[in-house]
Amino acid sequence: MSDITSQSLFELTSNIKEKKLSSEEITKAFINRAEKSKKLNVYVTDNFEKAIDQSKKFDSNPNLDFKLPGIPIAVKDLFCTDGVRTTAGSKILNNFVPTYESTVTQNLWSQGAILLGKLNCDEFAMGSSNETSFFGNVQNPVGENLVPGGSSGGSSAAVAANLTPVTIGTDTGGSIRQPASFTGTVGLKPTYGSCSRYGIVAFASSLDQAGPMTKNVRDCSMLLEVISSFDQKDSTSIDYKRNHYSKELSKDIKGKKIGIPKEYRVDNMPDEIELLWKNGISYAKDCGAEIIDISLPHTNYALPTYYIVAPAEASSNLARYDGVKYGFRSPGQNLIEMYEKTRSEGFGDEVKRRIMIGTYVLSSGYYDAYYLKAQKVRQLIKKDFDDAFSKVDAILTPSTPSSAFKIGEKTNDPVSMYLNDIFTVPINLAGLPGISIPAGKDKNNYPLGLQVIGKPFDEQNILNISYALEDKINFKNDISDWWLSE
Amino acid sequence: MNKNSEYLIERENKKYEVIIGLEVHAQVTSESKLFSQSSTKFGAEPNTQVSLVDAAFPGMLPVINEFCIEQAIKTGIGLKAKINKKSVFDRKNYFYADLPQGYQISQYKYPIVGEGKVILDMPNGQKEIGIERLHLEQDAGKSIHDIDPNNTLVDLNRSGVALMEIVSKPDLRSPDEVNVYIKKLRSIMRYLGTCDGNMQEGSLRADVNVSVRLKGETEFGTRCEIKNVNSIKFMQMAIISEANRQIDLLEEGKEIDQETRLFDTKRNETRSMRSKEDAHDYRYFPDPDLLPLEISQELIEKIKTVIPELPDEKKKRFIDKFNLSPYEATILVSDIETSNFFEEVIKKSDVKLATNWITGELFAVLNEKNLEISQSPVSAKNLSKLINLIKDGTISGKIAKTVFEQMIDGDQDPLIIVKEKGLKQESDPKAIEELINKVIENNSDKVAEYKSGKDKLFGFFVGQAMKESKGKGNPQLINKILKEKLNG
Numbered sequence: 011m012s013d014i015t016s017q018s019l020f021e022l023t024s025n026i027k028e029k030k031l032s033s034e035e036i037t038k039a040f041i042n043r044a045e046k047s048k049k050l051n052v053y054v055t056d057n058f059e060k061a062i063d064q065s066k067k068f069d070s071n072p073n074l075d076f077k078l079p080g081i082p083i084a085v086k087d088l089f090c091t092d093g094v095r096t097t098a099g100s101k102i103l104n105n106f107v108p109t110y111e112s113t114v115t116q117n118l119w120s121q122g123a124i125l126l127g128k129l130n131c132d133e134f135a136m137g138s139s140n141e142t143s144f145f146g147n148v149q150n151p152v153g154e155n156l157v158p159g160g161s162s163g164g165s166s167a168a169v170a171a172n173l174t175p176v177t178i179g180t181d182t183g184g185s186i187r188q189p190a191s192f193t194g195t196v197g198l199k200p201t202y203g204s205c206s207r208y209g210i211v212a213f214a215s216s217l218d219q220a221g222p223m224t225k226n227v228r229d230c231s232m233l234l235e236v237i238s239s240f241d242q243k244d245s246t247s248i249d250y251k252r253n254h255y256s257k258e259l260s261k262d263i264k265g266k267k268i269g270i271p272k273e274y275r276v277d278n279m280p281d282e283i284e285l286l287w288k289n290g291i292s293y294a295k296d297c298g299a300e301i302i303d304i305s306l307p308h309t310n311y312a313l314p315t316y317y318i319v320a321p322a323e324a325s326s327n328l329a330r331y332d333g334v335k336y337g338f339r340s341p342g343q344n345l346i347e348m349y350e351k352t353r354s355e356g357f358g359d360e361v362k363r364r365i366m367i368g369t370y371v372l373s374s375g376y377y378d379a380y381y382l383k384a385q386k387v388r389q390l391i392k393k394d395f396d397d398a399f400s401k402v403d404a405i406l407t408p409s410t411p412s413s414a415f416k417i418g419e420k421t422n423d424p425v426s427m428y429l430n431d432i433f434t435v436p437i438n439l440a441g442l443p444g445i446s447i448p449a450g451k452d453k454n455n456y457p458l459g460l461q462v463i464g465k466p467f468d469e470q471n472i473l474n475i476s477y478a479l480e481d482k483i484n485f486k487n488d489i490s491d492w493w494l495s496e
Numbered sequence: 497m498n499k500n501s502e503y504l505i506e507r508e509n510k511k512y513e514v515i516i517g518l519e520v521h522a523q524v525t526s527e528s529k530l531f532s533q534s535s536t537k538f539g540a541e542p543n544t545q546v547s548l549v550d551a552a553f554p555g556m557l558p559v560i561n562e563f564c565i566e567q568a569i570k571t572g573i574g575l576k577a578k579i580n581k582k583s584v585f586d587r588k589n590y591f592y593a594d595l596p597q598g599y600q601i602s603q604y605k606y607p608i609v610g611e612g613k614v615i616l617d618m619p620n621g622q623k624e625i626g627i628e629r630l631h632l633e634q635d636a637g638k639s640i641h642d643i644d645p646n647n648t649l650v651d652l653n654r655s656g657v658a659l660m661e662i663v664s665k666p667d668l669r670s671p672d673e674v675n676v677y678i679k680k681l682r683s684i685m686r687y688l689g690t691c692d693g694n695m696q697e698g699s700l701r702a703d704v705n706v707s708v709r710l711k712g713e714t715e716f717g718t719r720c721e722i723k724n725v726n727s728i729k730f731m732q733m734a735i736i737s738e739a740n741r742q743i744d745l746l747e748e749g750k751e752i753d754q755e756t757r758l759f760d761t762k763r764n765e766t767r768s769m770r771s772k773e774d775a776h777d778y779r780y781f782p783d784p785d786l787l788p789l790e791i792s793q794e795l796i797e798k799i800k801t802v803i804p805e806l807p808d809e810k811k812k813r814f815i816d817k818f819n820l821s822p823y824e825a826t827i828l829v830s831d832i833e834t835s836n837f838f839e840e841v842i843k844k845s846d847v848k849l850a851t852n853w854i855t856g857e858l859f860a861v862l863n864e865k866n867l868e869i870s871q872s873p874v875s876a877k878n879l880s881k882l883i884n885l886i887k888d889g890t891i892s893g894k895i896a897k898t899v900f901e902q903m904i905d906g907d908q909d910p911l912i913i914v915k916e917k918g919l920k921q922e923s924d925p926k927a928i929e930e931l932i933n934k935v936i937e938n939n940s941d942k943v944a945e946y947k948s949g950k951d952k953l954f955g956f957f958v959g960q961a962m963k964e965s966k967g968k969g970n971p972q973l974i975n976k977i978l979k980e981k982l983n984g
Contacts, residue, residue: 090555103554110548112555209555215784244557245786323784326587329598330552334650345593345648372589372779381781 014039015172019081019229022175026072026079033065033072033080033124036175040082040126044173049493050149052164052173054087055095056127064124076122077236084174086165087128088135089115089220090209094125098211099133099143099161102331102338102356112209113241114178114220121236126174130164133358134328135185135213137161138430139420142360147417151489152193152456156414159189159430165223166193170489176224176233180210182217183316184410184434187446190223191409191459194448194487196230196476197223199434201466202441203248206241212327214320215246217438227447227477231255234469253470261478264298268475269402273309274433276411283408283458286450290406290460293482299475302402306394311387312436317428318371318384319439324361325368331356363424392440399465404475407433409446409459433461443469447476448485457487501620503670504711505739507747511711514739515719516668516704518731520681522660522691523635523699524567530634530658531558531601538697542640542651550656552596557785560585564658567690568608568632569791569799571660574684574806575627577612579796583631585786589779594637594650602661604780607631608789614664614684615808616676617826625677626665635659660691666705666716671732678702678728679830683807687832701726706738708746717742718752722759722766734759738766810835818847827855833869840876845883853883857900873904882910892971895919923970925977931964932957932977946982957982 014036017025025031041058061082068080090096090108097103111119119125132142140148140163148163150156151171158167162179166189169177179186181199190197198221205220212218222233235256240249270291275284291301333339333352340355342348357365371380398405411432420427437444442463449460460479464472504511529536532549549556572579584606587599609630616623637655639648662681668674682693682700693700707719722738725731737759742752756775757766770776782788805813807829814825828851829835841850858879862869882899885891891899891914899910899919914920922928935957936943946953961974 090553096554098554106554108553108555110553207555208557211554212785243559245559246784322781326589326599326779326781329589329591330554330596332591332598334593335551335596336553349591369779372781374777374779377779377781 015043017175018225019078019176019232022081023077023079023232026081027074033068033082034062036080037061037065037082037124037126040173040175044126046494046496047171047173049495050151050167050171050173051146052129052148052168052171053084053127054097054099054130054145054164057094057125058127061124061126068122068124073122077232078118078121078123080122080124081175082124082126083118084126084129084165084168084177085115085118086131086162086177086179088131088180088211089178090211091115091125091128094128096128096211097144098135099131099145100331100357100361101144102352103211104144104338106337108209110209113206113239113243114210114237116209117237117239118178129162129168129174129177131179132161132163132185133361134211134324135161135180135182135218136324136360136364138184138188138427139415139417140164140189141417141421142358144358149417149493150193150414151493152414152487153454154492155417156456157192157417159192159414161185162189162197162223166190166195166197169193169195169223169225170487171493176222176229178220178233178237179223180213180218180220181434181438182213182320183438184431186221186223187409187434187444187459187461188430190446191448191457192414194457194485195223195225196227196445196447197221198230198234198445198469198473199437199443200234200238200469201248201443202438203246204238204252204443204467204469206239206244206247208241208243214323215327216323217316217320219438227473227480228256228259230445230476231259231473234473238469250467255470255473258470259477260474261297261481263294263475263478266299266404266471266475267302267402268294268299269302269304269398269405271304271306271309271398271405271407273306274407276432279408279411280452282450282452283411286458286460287406287408289483290449290479293479294406294475296482297478304398304402304405306391306398306436308387308390308394309436312391312439313428313432315384315387315391316431316435316439317367318380319388321364321368322372322381323368325365325372328357328361328365360424388439391436395436395440395442395463403465404468404472405463407461407463409433409461413452413454413456413458437461437463442466443472445472445476447480447483448487449479449483450485455488457485501618503672505708505743507743512708512739512743513711513713514669514735515666515707515709515716516674516735517666517719518664518668518674518677518705519703520662520664520678521701521703522571522662522681522685522693524564524632524658524660525689525691526561526564526567526658528561528563529656530561530564530632532656534656536657540653542649542653544653546652546655550596550652552598558601558783560786560789561658564632565608565789565791566795566799567658568630568660569796570688570803571662571685571690572609572612572630573800573803574688574690575609575612575614575630575662577627577630578610579791580606580608580610581791581793582606583608583789583791585632585783585789586780587783590776592636592639593648594639594652594655596637596652596655600634600636601783601786602633603631606788608791614677614680616673616680617822618673618676623673625667625673628663628665630660630662633659633661666707671735674704674731674735675728678731680807683830683832687804687806695727698726702731704731704734704738706735706742707752708739708742718754720752720754720766721756723756723769725759730759730761733761733764734766737764741766818842818851820847820851824851824855831869837869837872837876841880841883843880845880846887849883849886850880853879857897861904873907874900875907878903878907878909885910885914889921889923889970890914891919891921892967895921895967919968921970922965922968923973925973928961928965928969928973928977931969932961932974932981935960935964936981943982954978954982
């Protein structure tokens with residue numbers, strides 16, 4: 011048996027079910043490795059002591075019918091966890107301990123999983139490199155001083171570094187898929203309405219979705235099966251019959267029509283990304299898929315549209331962090347002064363930048379020119395996909411226009427940072443499911459990902475295509491454990 | 497409309513007309529809040545009826561309370577208004593300590609209810625007031641400034657309670673019309689059970705828009721909005737004071753600034769709260785946590801089947817069926833409790849007498865004791881018994897008043913009072929004849945005067961006979977027999 015922490019969720023689950031490993035052994039193995047991995051800075055808050063207690067409790071009376079029997083899992087610190095501090099990577103929630111549990115994490119615990127701790131992320135999920143976190147940047151295990159992507163950077167790093175078997179992140183414009191791509195891991199953003207948003211600290215309500223982040227596609231299907239559920243506490247949750255994703259997982263994609271959108275061939279795209287895409291296409295052909303050239307004509311407008319819609323919603327969603335009810339408060343002589351000091355000191359620069367953009371685009375006199383127009387463009391982008399999906403079953407694109415960059419490289423250039431999301435943002439605007447799988451490496455040996463985009467509620471199909479491609483690509487993440495301390 | 501009854505404010509030969517529009521905030525009668533399951537009960541300990549959603553904890557999401565939607569549709573039907581099949585909840589963004597989300601969920605461009613109307617019964621006829629729209633929104637919490645000298649305290653019990661904002665067209669022209677309009681709205685909502693209209697508990701408040709113009713002008717003047725006035729009396733005072741302030745400005749050749757004002761009840765004047773330039777930019781946008789609200793025709797039809805008879809229809813029925821005067825009918829239908837009481841009384845007694853007794857004696861007692869009809873000291877059942885005693889001649893109207901006075905004390909049965917006190921009317925012709933004979937005997941001089949032509953003395957004999965019967969003699973019988981005796 012290989013080292014516990016390098017095992018996939020599927021392996022760990024099998025080993026527990028076959029009684030080859032106990033929950034306590036697994037939990038302690040991950041905790042032990044985490045203790046030696048502080049340099050990566052993936053944890054904001056750990057739950058190690060309680061996790062060990064819970065694993066012992068599980069072992070004393072193991073329920074092997076669970077889908078995640080006694081499996082320890084760390085989650086992004088955007089999910090509210092009952093009794094465990096939840097910060098959203100922000101100073102303003104530095105001391106916030108929820109008395110309630112998000113639906114998605116509750117779904118994990120209801121299937122036997124155990125909370126290992128809360129993973130670092132960009133502040134309020136606003137960022138593409140995990141550098142906006144109040145709790146400091148995260149190191150990408152792929153290479154020293156490399157960003158792990160964002161906003162689910164702690165999550166991607168933790169999976170890649172074998173600090174959690176799987177994790178869940180949230181994706182508003184690419185926050186699951188881009189960090190997955192940067193760390194050589196798998197990340198799926200489900201259809202909007204698939205996973206409940208109840209109890210997830212909101213960034214942009216019409217775009218936010220939780221999703222699985224894993225080492226491979228099979229684990230991804232297993233985790234999606236657990237977290238996706240209809241929830242009456244979220245009015246945008248959709249009541250539809252969800253697949254038994256892991257059971258229905260299949261590499262047979264013969265005859266599937268896969269679209270290649272020409273607009274994703276952007277200027278200055280590195281050759282290695284172009285090559286990665288070409289390879290992906292030929293692997294798909296090898297699997298018997300039919301490749302069809304398609305057009306998504308409004309792709310160019312996706313990024314500007316996103317950077318109007320998302321900040322607009324965020325500016326309103328973050329109004330509740332005012333120092334009155336919970337979280338950080340900086341006292342003032344009067345209410346206005348208290349607001350100003352609390353929010354000036356409590357929020358970081360990127361969050362403030364987006365609150366200002368959002369406030370501006372919703373302001374009287376600018377609303378029509380920005381917000382309303384963006385909503386119209388969003389409809390056009392959605393229609394592009396609707397039209398494309400009348401011809402194809404899925405769409406294949408690169409996940410990101412580059413591999414992971416150095417820490418600090420883009421912090422002073424927000425626009426270049428925003429460009430990271432160019433391939434992932436349209437999928438959120440259209441509410442579609444998208445998955446990033448590791449597909450190759452660049453000249454520095456840094457991972458690169460391919461994205462498979464599906465029709466609404468067609469997660470099974472993109473999982474299957476990814477499963478088939480994964481097999482052909484046979485990607486190996488060679489991570490040297492350079493950060494480990496004794 | 498009768499010109500003489502127009503409400504105009506005069507200044508040196510000039511006559512000004514006052515234009516009023518109201519935005520009434522009516523609390524929806526509902527056990528739980530608009531987007532959460534917390535209780536709406538009034539008067540609970542501060543911050544005991546607050547859910548995580550009401551306090552806007554991270555990750556909390558609003559879920560529409562469908563009962564509140566049905567209540568709004570009901571009210572819309574009561575206002576003869578268009579129910580919009582699709583409406584949208586928007587966020588109205590502003591910061592305040594008692595607004596936990598940092599925004600109020602309201603309806604901006606697409607309200608649940610569109611144009612409708614309310615009919616006012618004014619002394620000189622009916623007047624129709626247009627309704628612009630009705631939309632649903634959340635109430636805010638309460639900031640309490642006078643408990644702690646150094647801090648403002650916040651009570652979130654009210655946070656998230658459902659309100660209907662009912663916006664009238666600028667059709668109101670006088671404080672009297674405002675009085676009748678508010679009462680009519682309140683009456684319609686109480687009939688429907690959609691708002692209890694309790695102004696003391698803040699269930700009904702209004703923003704009052706006032707402008708003035710010279711009589712005969714067709715353009716509207718610049719308006720000012722007086723925020724959050726919570727009684728009809730204060731609305732009327734605020735309108736009079738604000739209209740006069742605006743007229744004074746115009747008379748001095750000054751301009752009126754469009755602004756939001758507050759009414760100072762102690763000084764009986766309005767003062768500026770914020771100018772148009774300082775007006776909040778609420779940055780309305782559709783709430784992405786809520787899908788657009790879609791209402792099916794089936795639901796509207798289903799709700800229509802449970803709409804009770806409303807004041808206007810009831811009034812028409814009372815006039816047509818019971819032959820009441822419009823005035824009587826208006827009074828009896830003005831409040832659902834009154835009309836229910838009336839209909840209960842007339843189930844078993846005479847309509848005309850019931851109308852007179854309710855609007856006369858009963859209202860007088862309620863007024864005097866400051867009671868609602870629901871707290872009436874005399875039940876409908878006993879009042880109808882009393883009326884039947886009058887109708888069948890058991891007691892006279894005059895005795896009935898004595899009986900009624902006793903009934904007030906503990907809702908006593910009039911039959912028992914009449915029996916115990918021996919107040920039954922004397923209607924035996926022989927007994928009456930006997931006592932009349934006695935009166936004639938004792939007053940032979942007056943009889944002679946009468947017979948010699950002094951007709952006026954007839955009343956004297958009636959009085960004497962009544963006295964002889966200790967007030968219990970049947971008046972008709974006394975009259976009849978006296979006439980026979982004296983004229984025969």
